[in-house]
Amino acid sequence: QVQLVQSGAQVEKPGASVKVSCKASGYTFTDYYIHWVRQAPGQGLEWMGWVNPNSGDTHYAQKFQGRVTMTRDTSISTAYMELRGLVSDDTAVFYCAREHSDSGTYYKSFDHWGLGTLVTVSS
Amino acid sequence: QSALTQPPSASGSPGQSVTISCTGTSSDVGAYNYVSWYQQHPGKAPKLMIYEVTKRPSGVPDRFSGSKSGNTASLTVSGLQAEDEADYYCSSFTDDKNPYVFGTGTKVTVL
Numbered sequence: 001q002v003q004l005v006q007s008g009a010q011v012e013k014p015g016a017s018v019k020v021s022c023k024a025s026g027y028t029f030t031d032y033y034i035h036w037v038r039q040a041p042g043q044g045l046e047w048m049g050w051v052n053p054n055s056g057d058t059h060y061a062q063k064f065q066g067r068v069t070m071t072r073d074t075s076i077s078t079a080y081m082e083l084r085g086l087v088s089d090d091t092a093v094f095y096c097a098r099e100h101s102d103s104g105t106y107y108k109s110f111d112h113w114g115l116g117t118l119v120t121v122s123s
Numbered sequence: 124q125s126a127l128t129q130p131p132s133a134s135g136s137p138g139q140s141v142t143i144s145c146t147g148t149s150s151d152v153g154a155y156n157y158v159s160w161y162q163q164h165p166g167k168a169p170k171l172m173i174y175e176v177t178k179r180p181s182g183v184p185d186r187f188s189g190s191k192s193g194n195t196a197s198l199t200v201s202g203l204q205a206e207d208e209a210d211y212y213c214s215s216f217t218d219d220k221n222p223y224v225f226g227t228g229t230k231v232t233v234l
Contacts, residue, residue, distance in 0.1 A: 035223070037169075044126065045161070045169065045212050047223040061221045100159075100174055108216040108223070109159035109174040116168055 022096030145213030157216035
């Protein structure tokens with residue numbers, strides 16, 4: 001079965017960086033885009049960007065441009081999201097999610113999600 | 124890119140139906156048949172319930188259905204059950220620099 005296992009909760013100071021991992025299993029890692037979605041406490045979902053595990057290509061939401069980097073390591077089927085220059089408003093649960101696709105058809109939706117990683121930014 | 128607009132709350136008694144709206148613009152909901160809906164229980168990850176406006180992934184009950192008219196998409200939950208009580212978010216592909224946008228979320232309460 002498809003699983004996306006994320007790294008554990010982290011506490012970071014303002015100005016620091018955080019790197020969250022997302023290990024995929026149960027499918028061919030390079031066949032599906034990985035997206036990252038943020039959810040602040042009590043708030044809605046916010047799309048951050050995607051990484052193409054096959055090529056390493058990325059596309060970031062304008063809001064996070066210059067502050068986020070999404071990468072992957074195909075040897076261990078793991079995607080990463082690094083966010084720099086943390087501020088208190090970055091306190092959130094960060095989810096990785098697999099793009100729903102089938103044989104080259106992309107459905108622009110997210111069919112499998114990790115459990116989320118809580119990042120707390122606090123001095 | 125602003126979030127898609129959803130009502131903050133909706134409710135219904137067991138067995139009844141509830142419909143949630145998701146209003147966007149001609150650049151997102153109105154432009155593409157790439158509207159999806161997600162169910163999120165407290166403390167849990169979102170779950171895909173509807174994609175491409177009307178399609179259900181395998182395993183999602185047919186009590187869940189989606190539709191779209193113009194710039195507004197809708198999710199209907201028929202035959203409400205206690206386990207349907209959750210937050211629901213719509214999402215759409217857009218022609219904006221940010222290609223994905225989520226709705227503001229709707230809390231569904233089963234009375």
